Amino acid sequence: MVTRKGKVFILFLLFTLLPLKTAFGAVLPSFTDIVKKVGPAVVNIYTTQRVKMDFGWFDQDEFWRRFFGFPPEREFTRRSLGSGFIISPDGxxxxxxxxxxxxxxxKVKLSDGREYEGEIKGTDKDTDLALIKIDPKEALPTVLLGDSDKLEVGEWVVAIGNPFGLEHTVTAGIVSAKHRVIGSGPYDNFIQTDASINPGNSGGPLCNMAGEVVGINTAIVAQGQGIGFAVPVNLAKDILFDLKIRGSVMRGWLGVSAQDITDDIAKNLNLKTREGALVAEVFPGEPAEKAGVKVGDVIVSVGNIPVKDVRSLLYAVAKQKVGSMVPVVVMRNGEKLTLKVTIGERKEGLKISSRGEKEAEFYGMIVQELTPQMAQELGLKIKKGVLVTGIKPGSIAHQGGIMEKDVIIQINSKGIENLDNFITEMKNSAQSETVLLLVVREGRTLLRTLRLN
Incomplete structure (x- = not known):
């Protein structure tokens, strides 16, 4: 029999713990409404690719083909999978x-099981985004694109996709960080999340609690757990028109080499802050020179977009419409000047090295145009070509045997005389399975094959 004191104690526990349970219950949200809202517009994407086996040197040598019938022609089919989401009712x-x-x-498989052939309408390697199209007979469900700039660290997010082919898998987590740079491209600006993202999730939506897409699931850290990355949806919105109309992205070009501002530089130039990008070189004939930008200027904004460092300068310039005249604000000798710059077009693959020279990067190899001074310093007899100045470990170029200080003089039997020539030929070979390079290394001429697959 429960005593009066016992009853009072039980009532005390009930009144104490019940609010506690309610409080904890309120912390954890329900994601069912989000899944119902977004799920029907999430799709499976299956791709197939015919790949020809590459036997390296033997594959290029006519002797082995003619007298020994080696190597035999062999092909196999490579399959991969990913995710995507519908952004317009017409597919x-x-x-x-x-x-x-x-x-x-x-092949695109909808949430209701219907399948369609997909067509690539546009791709952008720099942001790892692509737009594909299917032709449905009726209007399709779509997602609502949100505003990734309003996303806050600690906010709940939901990832939907098809990891390992497991259709419409939903995971949840929080925004761990914003503006992450992971070295995947020149416009890295990733959302970091601990929502589980696995192979097959790529291309799927990352949603906020309003059911709006705020990111495109893209990458994971293989060595860690709970570390995934998504491309901010605002970055995708910036380039959607170009992908749909042109099939590629046209980005702005200023024509300067710049560097971040250190404490010593700020003190020397009497700058109040380290914000901005210090102009180290202005390239002749480029938009910046024509507008009056000078070495030593500190660029603080481009087209009304604040510039905090070199990376934000690259982003601000890329956002400008090619051919438009925009204000570029610089600090020069303690004075703020506004210059009018007509934005040029950035060529694919073209970059600026830390030393100010023009350079290009393809498949993990960084090259510069070979100058007479470079040729003399390296003891080279050749005067034309491009010099490999860097190789990213594990890249296609690294696996193909390309090394620093190699001089590329041919691509697929076509002569390479300068950097523009190199960029053109590399772009022309982008859809090939392999690229054959003729390089000069320590006075010897070698053939190297890059396997693009």
């Missing part, structure tokens, strides 16, 4: 570039 779908790159055939 435009946003996904990752790496999901559909070099695919021979694309």
């Amino acid at each position: 435009y779908i946003l996904t990752n570039h790496h999901v559909v790159a070099r695919a021979d055939k694309i």
Whole structure:
């Protein structure tokens, strides 16, 4: 029999713990409404690619082909999978570039099981985004694109996709960080999340609690757990028109080499802050020179977009419309000047080295145009070509045997005389399975094959 004191104690526990349970219950949100709202517009993407086996040197030598019939022609089919989401009722779908790159055939499976052939309408390797199109007979469900700039660290997010082919898998987590740079491209600006993102999730939506897409799931850290990355949806919105109309992205070009401002530089130049990008070189004939930008200027804004460092300068210039005249605000000798710059077009692959020279990067190799001074310093007899100044470990170029200080003089039997020539030939070979390079290394001429697949 429960005593009066016992009853009082039980009532005390009930009144104490019940609010505690309610409080804890209120912390954890329900994601069912989000899944119901977004799920019907999430798709599976299956790709197939015919790949020819590459036997390196033997594959290029006519002697082995003619007298020994080696190597035999062999092909196999490579299959991959990913995710995407429908952004228009007539069948435009946003996904990752790496999901559909070099695919021979694309199949799109909707949430209700219907399947369609997909067509690539545009891709952008720099942001790892792609736009594909299917032709449905009726209007399709779509997602609502949100505003990733308003996303806050600690906010709940939901990832939907098809990891390992497991259709419409939903995971949840929080925004761990914003503006992450992970070295995947020149416009890195990733959302970091601990929502589980696995192979097959690529291209799927990352949603906020309002059911709006705020990111495109893209990358994971293989060595860690709970570390995934998504491309901010605002970055995708900036380039959607170009992808749909042109099939590629046209970005702005200023024509300067710049560097971040250190404490010593700020003190020397009497700058109040370290914000801005210090102009180290102005390239002759480029938009910046024509507008009056000078070495030593500190660029603080481009087209009314604040510039905090070199990376934000690159982003601000890239956002400008090619051919438009925009205000570029610089600090010069303690004075703020506004210059009018007509934005040029950035060539694919073209970059600026830390030393100010023009350089290009393809497949993990960084090259510069070979100058007479470089040739003399390296003891080279040749005067034309491009010099390999850097190789990214594990890249296609690294696996193909390309080394620093190699001089590339041919691409697929076509002579390379300068950097523009190199960029053109590399772009022309982008859809090939292999690229054959003729390089000069320590006075010897060598053939090297890059396997793009």
